[in-house]
Amino acid sequence: MNARASVRPQAIKKIGASEIHILWSDGHASTYRASYLRRHCRCALCVDELTGRPLLAPETIPDELTIVSVELVGQYALHFQWSDGHSTGIYPFAQLRALCPCEHCASASSSAAPLT
Numbered sequence: 001m002n003a004r005a006s007v008r009p010q011a012i013k014k015i016g017a018s019e020i021h022i023l024w025s026d027g028h029a030s031t032y033r034a035s036y037l038r039r040h041c042r043c044a045l046c047v048d049e050l051t052g053r054p055l056l057a058p059e060t061i062p063d064e065l066t067i068v069s070v071e072l073v074g075q076y077a078l079h080f081q082w083s084d085g086h087s088t089g090i091y092p093f094a095q096l097r098a099l100c101p102c103e104h105c106a107s108a109s110s111s112a113a114p115l116t
Contacts, residue, residue: 007097012078017066020078022096030100035065038082040099041089 011023018034039058041047046056061084068081077092098109 006094008093009096012070014067014070017083018064020067020070024097028100028105030097030102030105032096032099032101033063034067034080034082035061035063036101037080037091037099038065038084038086040095041086041091042095043089045086045088 007028008025009022010025011021013021015021015031019031020034020037021029021031023029038061039056041056047054066083068083070078070080073079073090077090078096079087079090081087100106
């Protein structure tokens, strides 16, 4: 199991209308733009449930997208209402951590050895 998958948020803060900041239990901090998260939605409207094929064209999500609301789903995920009206996605904490866009996480993900 990926060690990052078991990391939990210690603090979640909405920054303005278009960003969310998460401080993780291991001390790492992640800041996500609304448009970035929306483009990574894994709900049935955005990803085919049977094939996993993306149904959402990322270029259709405006960079100016905002977060209307954010709420906890149990103790495992966040649910967003986006300014484009979309609200069916649930973002599990493990997915959010894996999506961390910071330079450190991006370089760690790109240097990971491919599975064989």
